[in-house]
Amino acid sequence: MSINKGFLALNPPQRAAAEQIYGPVLILAGAGTGKTRVVTTRIAGMLYNGIPASQILAVTFTNKAANEMRERVSDMVDEKMADDATICTFHSLCVRILRTCIERLGYKKTFSIYTAGDQQGLLKRIIVRKLGKDESLDPKMASMMISQAKNTGQPISDREDSLINEVYQTYQKELKQLNAVDFDDLLILAVRGLKENPDIQKEWQRRFRFIMVDEFQDTNHLQMDLLRLLVGQEQNICVVGDDDQSIYGWRGADITNILDFERFFKNPKVIKLEENYRSTNRILRLANSLIRHNIDRREKTLWSSKGEGEKIRVVSMPDAETEAEWIVSEILECHRIDRRNYEDIAIQFRMNSQSRLLEQTLREAEIPYKLIGGQSFYERREIKDILGYLGLFLNHEDDVSLLRVIATPPRGIGQGTIALATQFSIDHQISVFEALNDFEFLASLTKRAQNAIEEFCEFIHRYSDSAHTPSANYATMTEELLKEINYPDFLKKNCKTPEEVDIRRKNVAELIDGMHHHFEKSKRGLRGFLDSVALMQDKEDNDDSGKGVSLITMHAAKGLEFPVAFIVGVEDGVLPHSRSIEEGSRDEERRLFYVGITRAMEDLTITWCHSRRRYGDKLPCQPSSFFRELDKEELEETDHEALANVPVDEAVAEDYFEQMKQMLSG
DNA sequence: ATGTACCTCTTTTTT
DNA sequence: AGAGGTACAT
Numbered sequence: 001m002s003i004n005k006g007f008l009a010l011n012p013p014q015r016a017a018a019e020q021i022y023g024p025v026l027i028l029a030g031a032g033t034g035k036t037r038v039v040t041t042r043i044a045g046m047l048y049n050g051i052p053a054s055q056i057l058a059v060t061f062t063n064k065a066a067n068e069m070r071e072r073v074s075d076m077v078d079e080k081m082a083d084d085a086t087i088c089t090f091h092s093l094c095v096r097i098l099r100t101c102i103e104r105l106g107y108k109k110t111f112s113i114y115t116a117g118d119q120q121g122l123l124k125r126i127i128v129r130k131l132g133k134d135e136s137l138d139p140k141m142a143s144m145m146i147s148q149a150k151n152t153g154q155p156i157s158d159r160e161d162s163l164i165n166e167v168y169q170t171y172q173k174e175l176k177q178l179n180a181v182d183f184d185d186l187l188i189l190a191v192r193g194l195k196e197n198p199d200i201q202k203e204w205q206r207r208f209r210f211i212m213v214d215e216f217q218d219t220n221h222l223q224m225d226l227l228r229l230l231v232g233q234e235q236n237i238c239v240v241g242d243d244d245q246s247i248y249g250w251r252g253a254d255i256t257n258i259l260d261f262e263r264f265f266k267n268p269k270v271i272k273l274e275e276n277y278r279s280t281n282r283i284l285r286l287a288n289s290l291i292r293h294n295i296d297r298r299e300k301t302l303w304s305s306k307g308e309g310e311k312i313r314v315v316s317m318p319d320a321e322t323e324a325e326w327i328v329s330e331i332l333e334c335h336r337i338d339r340r341n342y343e344d345i346a347i348q349f350r351m352n353s354q355s356r357l358l359e360q361t362l363r364e365a366e367i368p369y370k371l372i373g374g375q376s377f378y379e380r381r382e383i384k385d386i387l388g389y390l391g392l393f394l395n396h397e398d399d400v401s402l403l404r405v406i407a408t409p410p411r412g413i414g415q416g417t418i419a420l421a422t423q424f425s426i427d428h429q430i431s432v433f434e435a436l437n438d439f440e441f442l443a444s445l446t447k448r449a450q451n452a453i454e455e456f457c458e459f460i461h462r463y464s465d466s467a468h469t470p471s472a473n474y475a476t477m478t479e480e481l482l483k484e485i486n487y488p489d490f491l492k493k494n495c496k497t498p499e500e501v502d503i504r505r506k507n508v509a510e511l512i513d514g515m516h517h518h519f520e521k522s523k524r525g526l527r528g529f530l531d532s533v534a535l536m537q538d539k540e541d542n543d544d545s546g547k548g549v550s551l552i553t554m555h556a557a558k559g560l561e562f563p564v565a566f567i568v569g570v571e572d573g574v575l576p577h578s579r580s581i582e583e584g585s586r587d588e589e590r591r592l593f594y595v596g597i598t599r600a601m602e603d604l605t606i607t608w609c610h611s612r613r614r615y616g617d618k619l620p621c622q623p624s625s626f627f628r629e630l631d632k633e634e635l636e637e638t639d640h641e642a643l644a645n646v647p648v649d650e651a652v653a654e655d656y657f658e659q660m661k662q663m664l665s666g
Numbered sequence: 667a668t669g670t671a672c673c674t675c676t677t678t679t680t681t
Numbered sequence: 682a683g684a685g686g687t688a689c690a691t
Contacts, residue, residue, distance in 0.1 A: 061681055091681060116680080183681065218681085251680065353677050356683090373680085410667065493668095535681080555679045577678050592679080615676065616682050 003048045006041045006076050010034075017238075017271045018042040021051075021210065024265035025238040026258075030300045031287070031598035032278030032561065035240045039212060040069055042238070043085065044076035046210060053084035057208040057230070060089055061215050063536055065559070069214070086208070090223055091183065091535045094190035098181075099531075101193045101200050110527070112180040112395045113534035117379055119143055119182050121400050126170050130163070142167055150184040151220050151252035177431070179397040187222040194229040205232040215559075216241030220252040228264065237265060243298050244291050247555055247592045249585060259296065276302045278561050278601050280309025282634045286604075287597045289631035294587050302598075311636040313605045315643065316623065320354075320569065320612050322640055324361040327566055330605070331367060331549060334564055342368055346550040346562040348596045350575045354568065355551045368548030373556040378533055382491060382504045383511055387533060389481060390474070392460065393467035394527055397431040409490035412452035417445065433460070459484075467526055474526040475515035482508070554596040565600035567593075570608045571621040593626055 010018060014034060017027045018041045029035035039058065047053055060066045066087050073082045086093070095113070103109055114122070123146075124139040146168050149156035157165045175182065181189060194201040211231055213219065216239035219227075231237045239261065246255045261268060276284055284302045291297070317323040327347060334340045347358055355371060362369045377383060388404040395401075403422075406413055425435040435441050436453050445453070463481060466472045482488070488505070495501045518529045550562065569575065576589035597604065608623045 063681090089681070247679075248681085250678080351678050407667095412667085414667065553679065574678090579678060588679095613682075 003041075003044050003076050006044055010038065010041060011275055013271050013273055013275075014038045014041075017273070018045055020269050020271075021046055021238075022234065022236055024235050024261075024268035026216075026261045026268045026270045027238065027240040027273065028258075028270065028298055028300065029240055029242055029273040030276065030302045031242060031245060031595070032276040032304075033273035033302070034277055035214075035242075035273065036069065036072070038273070039214060039238075039240055040072040040076065043069075043073045043082070043212070047073075047077050047081050047085075051210065053082055054086075054207070055209040056085040056212075057093075057210065058085065058087045058212040059093060059214065060087070061218055063089055063092075065089075065214060066092075089535065090219075090226070091186050092532070094186040094226070095531050095535065097190045097193060097200075097204065098186065101197065102189060104197055104200075105189055105193055107176065107181070107189070108179050110179065110395050112178070112391050112398050112401070113186070113531060114175070114180045114182045114400065115378070115534055116143070116183070117384065118180075118400050121404075122174065122178075123167065123171060126167055126174065130167065130170070137163060137167065142171075146171065147184050148252065150188055151222055153221065177397065177429075178399055179395050180400070184222075187226065191222055191225045191229065194226070201229055204230055208232075209234065210236045211238070213237070213239040214241075217243050217246040217255060217258045218248045218253045219257050220254050221257075222252075224254070224257050224264065231265075235265060242300075244294070244300065244591055245558060245595050247558065247588060247595060249588050250580075250583075255296075259298065272298075272300060274300055274302055276304040276306075278306075279304060279598060280306050280602060282309045282311060283597065283600050283604055286312050286630055286634040287594055289634070290590060290597065290626065290629050291594045293629045294590055296587075309602060312634050314627070314635050314637045315605065315607045316637075316639040317607055317609045318611065318640060319618070320357055320609050321361075323568055323607050323609055324357045326640060326643070327358070327568065327605075327607070328361050328365045328367065330566075331362075332365060334603075335367075340564060342548045343550075344563040345566075346552055346557065346560070346564070346599065347566045347568060348552055348554050348557050348599065349568050350554065350577060350592075352553060354574075358551055358568070362549065362551075368546075369551055370546045370548050372550055372552040377507070377510075378536060380504075380507055382508055385487075386478065386482070386508065386511060387530065389463070390467065390478065390526060391530060392433075393464045394530070396433045396460070396464070399425070399432045402432050406456065409485060409487065411456060411485075413449065413456065417449045417453070420444070433457075470525050473519055474529065475512055475519050478515060479512060554592050554599075557599050558595050561599055561601055563601045564603040565596075565605070567596045567604070567606045569612070570606050570624045570626070571612065572624055573621065574612075575624050575626070590626060590629075593624075 007015060007018065014037070017025065017038050021042065027035065027038065029038070043056060043058060046056060058069060060069060066089055070082060070085075070087045073085070073087070088096075099109070102111060120139045120143055123142050127137050127139060127142065142164060145156055145164055148154075149168065156168050159165065175185070194204065208230060209232065211227065213227065218241070227237065239258070241258050243255055243258050246253060246258070249255065257264070281304055284304060288301060315326070317326065331342070331345055334345060335342060349355065352373065359369065359371065378387070385405060385408050388401040391398050391401040392405060403418065406418060421432050421435045421441065424438070424441045425432045428435070428438075430438070437457055442450050442453065463477070466477050467474060487508070491504050492501050495504060515529060518532070522528055524531070552560070554567070570593075575593055576586050580586065580589045609621055611618050611620050613619075
């Protein structure tokens with residue numbers, strides 16, 4: 001699309017938002033109101049008007065969103081014109097800042113980025129060391145509390161001598177010794193780097209004259225600090241968001257950033273986008289009726305010119321098994337009769353564990369599906385193993401990676417030896433790798449263990465050398481590495497089924513492919529590859545490129561749209577989730593449901609179950625209390641019993657006949 | 667050092 | 682019901 005056509009395609013408020021490039025701008029963009037179109041047209045327009053791309057910064061939350069934005073901008077202007085614009089996530093922006101100035105904060109330039117998995121591994125070790133085997137503190141819980149403390153700047157506990165506080169202190173100290181930072185540190189350190197070094201701050205301020213932020217309702221306190229440090233005198237900041245879609249409060253997102261935007265940036269131009277281009281009016285009215293029950297919000301009323309549409313079906317089910325089977329039969333009918341593509345259909349749920357049953361049922365019906373979210377590609381064991389090796393090559397202080405790979409595959413260094421090395425490293429305040437290279441430590445071991453360790457160290461040193469050579473092809477190096485440690489055999493041994501071997505092999509091959517690709521495309525070397533991998537929490541390469549029905553959490557569905565949508569398991573305790581009720585975040589659950597509803601373009605079906613398996617046994621359920629808040633006018637409520645007694649639809653029968661004929665003639 | 671059998675805990679949501 | 686971790690046996 002050309003830039004002129006781009007502007008012509010915008011409605012008046014959208015165009016106003018795209019044309020206002022100076023001063024603070026707040027765009028309140030309701031669901032489906034074309035905010036991405038506005039942002040991309042805005043950037044393209046700036047480029048077209050001669051603003052150098054290098055002065056433009058657009059920040060998103062996911063890599064997927066960043067890539068999409070870059071592509072759409074490129075489509076509108078001359079190729080290459082957009083190349084110099086910085087379009088990236090908050091976290092990768094911070095990495096870019098830190099790779100140039102982290103030494104001023106007392107870290108080494110070679111620092112590693114720890115993912116959630118690495119972080120929990122470290123926390124677990126600390127907790128076990130402090131409390132012995134019967135740890136009474138869940139590492140996951142600890143990581144959440146630490147993240148909370150880091151993001152809000154509040155103390156982690158009201159008591160300074162509390163266990164969690166001690167764990168937190170130790171964790172932070174050890175991270176630094178490991179020459180590693182976690183996700184939250186990326187933000188904290190970048191903010192500190194800018195705050196404490198006015199020269200650096202000036203440099204980045206000068207660099208980005210125009211700043212844009214997508215999904216602004218998801219920003220937390222630190223991200224706001226970062227933005228305020230980056231925005232220069234001219235105050236050219238434009239944020240886009242929807243307070244009604246703020247669903248990441250549990251991760252520290254601060255909804256007041258958008259509700260009180262004026263407090264941070266004076267006299268902003270506020271533009272509301274309320275024309276929805278996605279859904280029928282029935283769907284929008286249903287969504288409006290629900291979200292009205294939230295008090296603290298910027299009033300918006302979505303409308304569309306898409307007509308009324310069908311009523312929203314609410315169906316009650318005896319149990320989740322029946323629910324899955326019924327939805328599958330609906331999907332089949334939708335595909336065969338209405339000639340819908342499977343890609344047009346999504347099943348949304350509150351928690352990932354709900355997907356299992358749906359997956360199984362879809363598989364049995366031979367309907368293709370893609371599971372979006374779930375375990376990230378980079379969290380898979382085989383991938384973590386390989387990345388562990390590579391991370392260790394670049395950062396010998398990275399104990400977490402070392403401990404991960406030292407016995408993977410086993411090489412004659414057993415648990416006992418590893419425990420001794422860890423203890424020695426703690427006693428002498430050195431890394432485990434240094435301990436393994438320490439003469440005094442080696443002398444305390446059996447000859448056999450000494451040999452195994454010596455061989456391991458030689459191996460690490462050898463690969464570290466080539467890993468540090470910038471011109472060396474790290475993809476090829478990794479292939480050699482895998483051959484040398486005989487990883488394929490190790491994989492085969494550790495898989496239960498041949499299919500599993502196949503999947504894991506494919507994953508490894510995909511990783512290597514990715515490395516080759518990165519090596520040819522990017523100049524940032526192995527470190528750059530590992531950085532981008534660590535920040536690739538979202539799963540864009542994963543599954544959403546495939547074909548089929550989408551299985552997706554409502555969180556992951558934000559920003560997507562589907563002609564036909566199902567929301568399953570809408571019961572008290574699931575949506576709203578029981579944990580959220582305890583935490584008093586019912587409003588956020590309501591917004592989550594709102595997000596789910598507004599994904600639907602034409603057809604929306606909501607189901608709930610009278611009973612559901614939990615931890616193995618069946619428990620009775622109540623329909624979600626949110627049903628009371630929905631406008632009954634837009635609903636068509638039935639239960640499964642009633643539906644099951646309806647005779648086979650004539651159209652269905654006809655379709656089967658048609659299929660038979662095709663089979664016979666084909 | 668590796669494999670097996672039992673035991674535990676799990677279910678929010680994820681950059 | 683399933684996964685992952687631990688303990689014990691080989």
